[in-house]
Amino acid sequence: MxxxxxxxxxxxxxxxxxxxxxxxxxxxxxxxxxxxxxSGDFPTKKKIKVEDMSPKTRLPLPGCLLDMFPDEDDPQTEDASLHGGRLRSFKHERGNWATYVYFPYHPEEEFEELLEELLTAAGTRGLVLTPQEEFHLSLSQTVVLRHHWIQPFTQSLRAGLARCRRFVCSAEKLKIYCNAERTRTFLGVEVSTGCAQMLDLVRVVDKTMTEFQLETFYKDPSFHVSLAWCVGDLTEKMKEVLQELQSLVVGREDGPFPLVLDCAEVCCRTGNKTFRFPLEDKT
CATH class of the missing domain: 1.10.286 (GTP Cyclohydrolase I; Chain A, domain 1)
Structure with a gap:
């Protein structure tokens, strides 16, 4: 009932x-x-079609999902004014990850004081240099990886570096470098000890690069840590002040300042990811 x-x-x-x-x-x-x-004769309610719904009634996509699928052409990534005048070596494309292998250098207080002196001295001669945001010694050129290559690429690096031993290298001679596109000039300090071990590591890295048909390192590399840079090819102008800047490195009260790297861990930066490969201890 x-x-x-x-x-x-x-x-x-x-x-x-x-x-x-x-x-x-x-x-x-x-x-x-x-x-x-x-009789069950109740008034029926009209169903609302999805297409009749107001946009305000639809739930918005979470921001984390929108960030995963950015616009194909992001003008900000190509705007040199947003990057201190720097220009990309290759156009930014979705799915392409700029990648390079390197040793990180963690500056000590004395190094930071020396760098400030170098920048000030260069500025008095009309050469405005921008210090590097971070310091490293490259073991590869910058190449482009597709996203699905990242895992096998880093696995290959890890396998190749597994038996390489850690060592110490030093650098104290200033040198001028300019990129291949002649869009930036760098003031760097060149490695004087540990070059043989560096070459062994480059051969390991080059083997992985060859597996993925990527460009290998320079034939006659000048291992160095870039200190500062300026826009354009200002090689000749920088040469005019190089000797004066070098005197600040070797003429310090406590003697010449050598930049020392404890080469204990090789890093690979690809996009916003960093992979670390510890080297074997000598003991």
């Missing part, structure tokens, strides 16, 4: 009808209501 229960709003409507039309109208309304319940 089915029993129908009226809502409070329905009760109120029935009471209002009884007040206005009397008991007879109230009885007719009650009878009509009873017939509807017994």
């Amino acid at each position: 089915l029993v129908g229960y009226s809502s409070s709003s329905e009760d109120e409507e029935e009471e209002e009808e009884e007040d206005e039309d009397g008991e007879e109208n109230g009885s007719e309304a009650a009878a009509t209501q009873t017939r509807r319940r017994s």
